[in-house]
Amino acid sequence: MSFRSSTRDLVSNKTLLFALIAIITTRAISGLLLAPIQDEAYYFYWARFLDWGYFDHPPLVSWISSLIQVWPASAFAARAGTIILSIISIPLMVSLFKASGLRDEESLASALILASGSLAGILLGYITTPDIPMIFCWIAALHECAKALADN
Numbered sequence: 001m002s003f004r005s006s007t008r009d010l011v012s013n014k015t016l017l018f019a020l021i022a023i024i025t026t027r028a029i030s031g032l033l034l035a036p037i038q039d040e041a042y043y044f045y046w047a048r049f050l051d052w053g054y055f056d057h058p059p060l061v062s063w064i065s066s067l068i069q070v071w072p073a074s075a076f077a078a079r080a081g082t083i084i085l086s087i088i089s090i091p092l093m094v095s096l097f098k099a100s101g102l103r104d105e106e107s108l109a110s111a112l113i114l115a116s117g118s119l120a121g122i123l124l125g126y127i128t129t130p131d132i133p134m135i136f137c138w139i140a141a142l143h144e145c146a147k148a149l150a151d152n
Contacts, residue, residue, distance in 0.1 A: 016109040020090060023117045027086060027125035031079040040128050044068050044078040060133040079126055085136045086125035090116060092143045099146035 036044060046054060046062035048069060053059050064081030071077035093115055094108065102108045115121055124132060 013105065016105070016112065019109070019113050019117060023113075023122065023125070024087060024090075026122055027083055030122070031083050031126035032076045034075075034126075036075050036078070037127065040075075040078070043128055043130075044075075047078065057130050058133075061128065061130045064133060065128055079128055082128045082132050083126055085132060086116075089136050089139045092139050096139065096143040096146055099143070099150055 043057075043061045044065050047065035050062060050066060051059060054062070064085065065078045067080045068074070068078040090112070093112060097108055097111045102111055116125070124135060
Protein backbone atom coordinates (compact mmCIF):
# COMPACT_ATOMS: atom_id res chain seq x y z
CA MET A 1 0.00 0.00 0.00
CA SER A 2 1.53 3.26 -1.08
CA PHE A 3 1.34 6.60 0.64
CA ARG A 4 -0.84 7.96 -2.17
CA SER A 5 -3.50 5.22 -1.88
CA SER A 6 -3.57 5.41 1.92
CA THR A 7 -4.00 9.20 1.70
CA ARG A 8 -6.81 8.77 -0.82
CA ASP A 9 -8.52 6.24 1.49
CA LEU A 10 -8.16 8.61 4.42
CA VAL A 11 -9.68 11.48 2.40
CA SER A 12 -12.45 9.17 1.19
CA ASN A 13 -13.17 8.02 4.75
CA LYS A 14 -13.20 11.61 5.98
CA THR A 15 -15.55 12.59 3.16
CA LEU A 16 -17.86 9.69 3.91
CA LEU A 17 -17.80 10.46 7.62
CA PHE A 18 -18.53 14.14 6.96
CA ALA A 19 -21.39 13.20 4.62
CA LEU A 20 -22.91 10.84 7.19
CA ILE A 21 -22.62 13.41 9.96
CA ALA A 22 -24.27 15.98 7.68
CA ILE A 23 -27.10 13.57 6.81
CA ILE A 24 -27.75 12.65 10.46
CA THR A 25 -27.57 16.29 11.54
CA THR A 26 -29.99 17.33 8.77
CA ARG A 27 -32.44 14.63 9.85
CA ALA A 28 -32.22 15.62 13.51
CA ILE A 29 -32.60 19.36 12.83
CA SER A 30 -35.51 18.73 10.45
CA GLY A 31 -37.19 16.50 13.02
CA LEU A 32 -36.72 19.18 15.65
CA LEU A 33 -37.78 22.26 13.70
CA LEU A 34 -40.40 21.18 11.18
CA ALA A 35 -44.01 20.80 12.23
CA PRO A 36 -45.62 17.37 11.90
CA ILE A 37 -47.65 16.71 8.77
CA GLN A 38 -51.28 15.63 9.10
CA ASP A 39 -50.59 11.89 8.88
CA GLU A 40 -47.83 12.15 11.48
CA ALA A 41 -50.20 13.85 13.91
CA TYR A 42 -52.58 10.94 13.40
CA TYR A 43 -49.84 8.40 14.22
CA PHE A 44 -48.58 10.46 17.15
CA TYR A 45 -52.10 10.37 18.58
CA TRP A 46 -52.11 6.58 18.22
CA ALA A 47 -48.87 6.47 20.19
CA ARG A 48 -50.81 7.68 23.22
CA PHE A 49 -52.93 4.51 23.05
CA LEU A 50 -50.51 1.73 22.16
CA ASP A 51 -52.10 -1.45 20.89
CA TRP A 52 -51.22 -4.55 18.83
CA GLY A 53 -53.01 -3.21 15.76
CA TYR A 54 -55.13 -0.38 14.42
CA PHE A 55 -57.98 -0.15 11.95
CA ASP A 56 -55.94 0.57 8.84
CA HIS A 57 -52.24 0.39 9.77
CA PRO A 58 -49.83 -1.94 11.57
CA PRO A 59 -48.83 -1.01 15.12
CA LEU A 60 -45.10 -0.34 14.66
CA VAL A 61 -45.71 3.20 13.38
CA SER A 62 -47.21 4.13 16.73
CA TRP A 63 -44.71 2.15 18.77
CA ILE A 64 -41.75 4.02 17.24
CA SER A 65 -43.50 7.27 18.23
CA SER A 66 -44.14 6.20 21.81
CA LEU A 67 -41.65 8.67 23.32
CA ILE A 68 -44.43 11.22 22.89
CA GLN A 69 -45.84 9.77 26.11
CA VAL A 70 -42.75 11.03 27.95
CA TRP A 71 -42.68 14.48 26.29
CA PRO A 72 -46.29 15.06 25.09
CA ALA A 73 -45.73 18.40 23.36
CA SER A 74 -42.55 17.46 21.51
CA ALA A 75 -42.66 16.52 17.83
CA PHE A 76 -38.98 15.62 18.13
CA ALA A 77 -39.76 13.05 20.85
CA ALA A 78 -42.45 11.57 18.63
CA ARG A 79 -40.00 11.42 15.71
CA ALA A 80 -37.10 10.06 17.79
CA GLY A 81 -37.93 6.45 16.91
CA THR A 82 -37.85 7.26 13.21
CA ILE A 83 -34.54 9.09 13.53
CA ILE A 84 -33.06 6.20 15.54
CA LEU A 85 -34.20 3.65 12.94
CA SER A 86 -32.67 5.75 10.17
CA ILE A 87 -29.35 5.95 12.05
CA ILE A 88 -29.32 2.21 12.80
CA SER A 89 -29.97 1.49 9.12
CA ILE A 90 -26.72 3.19 8.03
CA PRO A 91 -24.29 0.49 9.27
CA LEU A 92 -26.68 -2.17 7.97
CA MET A 93 -26.61 -0.54 4.54
CA VAL A 94 -22.80 -0.32 4.60
CA SER A 95 -22.57 -4.03 5.37
CA LEU A 96 -25.23 -4.85 2.75
CA PHE A 97 -23.41 -2.82 0.10
CA LYS A 98 -20.13 -4.57 0.95
CA ALA A 99 -21.84 -7.98 0.77
CA SER A 100 -23.30 -6.96 -2.60
CA GLY A 101 -19.85 -6.38 -4.04
CA LEU A 102 -19.12 -2.70 -3.42
CA ARG A 103 -15.64 -3.07 -2.02
CA ASP A 104 -13.84 0.13 -2.93
CA GLU A 105 -14.44 3.18 -0.77
CA GLU A 106 -15.60 5.45 -3.59
CA SER A 107 -18.38 3.10 -4.72
CA LEU A 108 -19.40 2.41 -1.15
CA ALA A 109 -19.50 6.11 -0.28
CA SER A 110 -21.48 6.94 -3.42
CA ALA A 111 -24.05 4.23 -2.74
CA LEU A 112 -24.45 5.24 0.88
CA ILE A 113 -24.78 8.93 0.09
CA LEU A 114 -27.30 8.18 -2.69
CA ALA A 115 -29.35 5.96 -0.39
CA SER A 116 -29.24 8.18 2.70
CA GLY A 117 -28.51 11.65 1.39
CA SER A 118 -31.07 11.97 -1.39
CA LEU A 119 -34.20 14.02 -0.79
CA ALA A 120 -36.20 10.83 -0.21
CA GLY A 121 -33.51 9.53 2.16
CA ILE A 122 -33.52 12.74 4.19
CA LEU A 123 -37.33 12.90 4.34
CA LEU A 124 -37.66 9.25 5.30
CA GLY A 125 -35.06 9.86 7.97
CA TYR A 126 -37.35 12.02 10.10
CA ILE A 127 -40.97 11.93 8.85
CA THR A 128 -42.89 9.21 10.65
CA THR A 129 -45.05 7.08 8.37
CA PRO A 130 -45.86 3.34 8.26
CA ASP A 131 -43.20 3.07 5.54
CA ILE A 132 -40.36 3.82 7.97
CA PRO A 133 -40.44 0.55 9.96
CA MET A 134 -41.12 -1.33 6.72
CA ILE A 135 -38.06 0.22 5.01
CA PHE A 136 -35.89 -0.53 8.04
CA CYS A 137 -37.11 -4.13 8.16
CA TRP A 138 -36.44 -4.53 4.41
CA ILE A 139 -32.89 -3.22 4.85
CA ALA A 140 -32.36 -5.64 7.75
CA ALA A 141 -33.90 -8.56 5.83
CA LEU A 142 -31.82 -7.88 2.71
CA HIS A 143 -28.72 -7.59 4.89
CA GLU A 144 -29.40 -10.94 6.53
CA CYS A 145 -30.20 -12.60 3.17
CA ALA A 146 -26.94 -11.31 1.66
CA LYS A 147 -24.99 -12.57 4.68
CA ALA A 148 -26.72 -15.97 4.53
CA LEU A 149 -26.06 -16.34 0.81
CA ALA A 150 -22.43 -15.35 1.23
CA ASP A 151 -21.97 -18.17 3.74
CA ASN A 152 -23.84 -20.66 1.50
